[in-house]
Amino acid sequence: MFSTLVLPLALCFVALCEATALYDRNLAYRSPFAGHSQSSVDTREIEKRHIAHVRRQTEVANHFDDEHYPTFYGGDFSNSPFIWSGGLNFTHSVASGDPLDNSVLLWTRAVPIGNPDQSVPVCVSFKISSSSELHGDIVDSGEAFTSYDVDWTLKVEATGLHPDTKYFFQFSDCTNPATQSVIGTTRTLPSPDTPANQVNGGKPLTLAVFSCSQYQAGWFNAYGYAAHNTSAEIFVHLGDYIYESLGNGAPIGRQTLGRELATIHDYRQRLNQYRTDASLVAAHQSGPWITVWDDHEVADQSWKAGTADSNDSTIGCEFSPSGACFTDRKLAAVRAYHEWMPIRQVDVDDKLRIWRNFEIGKLLDLTMLDTRQYDRDITDLYYNTEVINTLSTFPNRSLMGFEQEKWFFNQLSQSQKRGAVWRVVGQQIVFTQLNESGSIDVDAWDGYRANRERIINYLYDNKISNTVVLSGDSHANWVSDLAHPNDSTTYDPLTGKGAIGVEFAGTAVTSGSSFGTNISPAAADVKSTAYVAANLDLQWSEGSYRGFFTLTIDPNTMHTTFYAMRNITFANLDGFASANFVVKAGENRLSRPVAGGSTLAGVLKFNGTKGV
Incomplete structure (x- = not known):
């Protein structure tokens, strides 16, 4: 029999369990570091801190089954000293x-x-x-x-x-x-066995796709345009949702707070500031998001063991302007990301895994990859470009990590086996080989050529059809047929014969063009003309406008529309559809004439030519 001195202690344990359940229901505590001694948020310890200041009730409550705390009866909390009631x-x-x-x-x-x-x-x-x-x-x-x-x-x-x-x-x-x-x-998504023609009530499903939103570079008008002026029902972000750098956004009222990001406080402060943009707020209110990160969610040019300016080494981290070693910086960034983003922890035993798959009826599988943070071999860190060039063709070099790569191959086969019409792959960097005025970006898939070749071979060898790759990162628009890179013996760029899929690579929400910051459409088109001529698979290039694109998908056709924002120096919804592309189920290429033979921006390879 309990004494009156022991009873309050027993009640503490009961209350502790009930209150801890309310902490645990908030996934921000448990994701993605549950059980990780260095970085986890231990809700039991938080509750001990909390309960130490609480006078316990005097009635045993363990026979009640109620989520409410601390009254257990669903009573009025307004006068309770145990939780904040000051507004x-x-x-x-x-x-x-x-x-x-x-x-x-x-x-x-x-x-x-x-x-x-x-x-x-x-x-x-x-x-x-x-x-x-x-x-x-x-x-x-x-x-x-x-x-x-x-x-x-x-x-x-x-x-x-x-x-x-x-x-x-x-x-x-x-x-x-x-x-x-x-x-x-x-x-919600349709159940995996929903027939393709019944998904979304039989109406086409529209995804809006974004990447690279740098606060100091401009206003996030693309998000607002998608929320207010398109039929997008799911928002897909391919990474660089935030940037760790400072820049100078003061002239347009976009000065970033704090310093270059290094600590948990820094990353939280930056996410806080980004999420005050009215267009981004509207897009988050309008529908569910499916996201992956790129490099700038941690730091520029990040790979599995470092970034351009913070790499752990035997001599320490004195070369990091952020003042933080890479490992600590990455853990802080990942924790803040999981607090601020509506993303699930995929595997409790794999803290960095965000590669995952969404079965959207039998209409499509949306497979989200991590080609940046998870297990990426060393990339171009600016001072080692020539070294990376020599490594780019090594057969054991991996962009994804072999565990993720094996999972991806299995996912492609499983998707086709279960009868999904489309396989849409969301990932960070441009997949197609791009010769840009004689230079190759070895920070993209061009720096991991054997990894790319394994994927292309798997698609061909296993007759995986209707694969569409989505890419960001480059701050420009590129649309390509997927084939063995620049191989005219197996692929015809006029007709698309020989292709095994399509890539849609989108420009940035605000980040400066890789063609040149603030480059004019006319000047960008000069470069695009050279690019589409130099790259066999590339069918459209555009490098001036900031924006996004949408995919409108039904069982027979995928319509892709690229949108251009006219001005990002102030908040507005002034944009236009710059190009439209069609992919027909079973054709594994862009429909001809590509973009109907004309666009309102950029350069087509065969402008007006009616490829069969």
């Missing part, structure tokens, strides 16, 4: 991501008004419904804690949802339900 501010609106057929991740940031003790958590409730007013059928709801330990971010999984369904969601303050976030829009 909340949803500072960064809402977001959602990584949808499945029965669940989706929901995200917000709930900052306490005032200066609470760090031992006091914030309690946030959420609800999700198929009603835009969130009336009637609430499909899932619940509560979770957040705290300064994860920068007040909150990431929860809404479950029990119906496949292929549009949903609306909202967060509120547990202690004052009248304090609410805006209502966000999201959706």
Whole structure:
């Protein structure tokens, strides 16, 4: 029999379990470093800190099954000293991501008004419904804690949802339900066995694809244009969502805060600032995001063991202007990314893995790769370019890492075996070989030629059809048939005969053109003319405009539209469709005439020529 002195201790254990469940429901604590002694956020330790300041209840509550804490009865939190009740501010609106057929991740940031003790958590409730007013059928709801330990971010999984369904969601303050976030829009994917012609209710499904959004380089108008002026239902980001550098955005009101990113505080501050852009806010509110990182989420030219300016070595890290060794810097960047982005942890035993696959009915598989951070062999760090050139053809050189490469091959075969019409591959860097005025970018797939050749051979040898590669990173637009690089014996650039797929590589949201920052359309077209002439597989090149592209997909056809923003020096939605391309199922090439024979920007290889 418990004494009156022991009873409060027993109650502490009960309350601890209940409260820890509310911490654990916030995936920002557990993703991606659960159990990692150096970088994890231990919710048990946080709760011990919290509970040390709490007077325990005096009634045993272990027979109650209720998520609410600390009353266990779903009572009013407004007078509770155990969680913050001084008001909340949803500072960064809402977001959602990584949808499945029965669940989706929901995200917000709930900052306490005032200066609470760090031992006091914030309690946030959420609800999700198929009603835009969130009336009637609430499909899932619940509560979770957040705290300064994860920068007040909150990431929860809404479950029990119906496949292929549009949903609306909202967060509120547990202690004052009248304090609410805006209502966000999201959706689930169709179940994997949904027939292709029934996906999205039988209507074409549109993905918007982005890369390379540098805050100091311009306003993120492309995001807003996609949210307001297209039918995009899923937003795909191929990396460089943030940049670690400072630059000089002051002349256009885009001065970055802080310094070159190195610590967890630095990365959180930069993500915080980026997420204040109105167009980016609108895009996150409008639909679920599926993302991967590129190099700048950590630092420029990052690979598995370093970056251009921070490489761990036996003599230390004095050459790093950030003042941080690479390993510490990377762990801080990855942790902040998982706090601020609605992305799932793929494998609890593989902290860096974000390569994953989404089965969108039998219409398509969207396979997201990591060709930058995961297991990439050394790249061009600016001072070693000639060395990398000599390594670029080595057969054992890998961009993906052999574990990811094996998984990717299996995924391609499994996708075709299960009857998916399309295989869409989202990854960071330009896949097609590009001769740019006599130079080769060895930081792209051209620096890992054997890895690329293994992929192309796998597609040909296994007769994998309808493969479309999506790329970013280059800050320019490139559209190509996929074939053995510059091999005229197996591929005809006029007709596309011999190709095994298509690549759509998009320009940046804001980052400066690789053709030259602020280059005019006319000057860019001079370079594009040379590029399409020098590269057999390249069918369209455009290097002046910032923007994005969309894929509108049905069982028979993929329509791809590139959008150009006219001015990114101030916030606006002024853009236009610069080019349109068609890929027909089973043809494994761009339909001829490419882009209908004309575009509103850039240069086609056969402008107006009707290839058969």
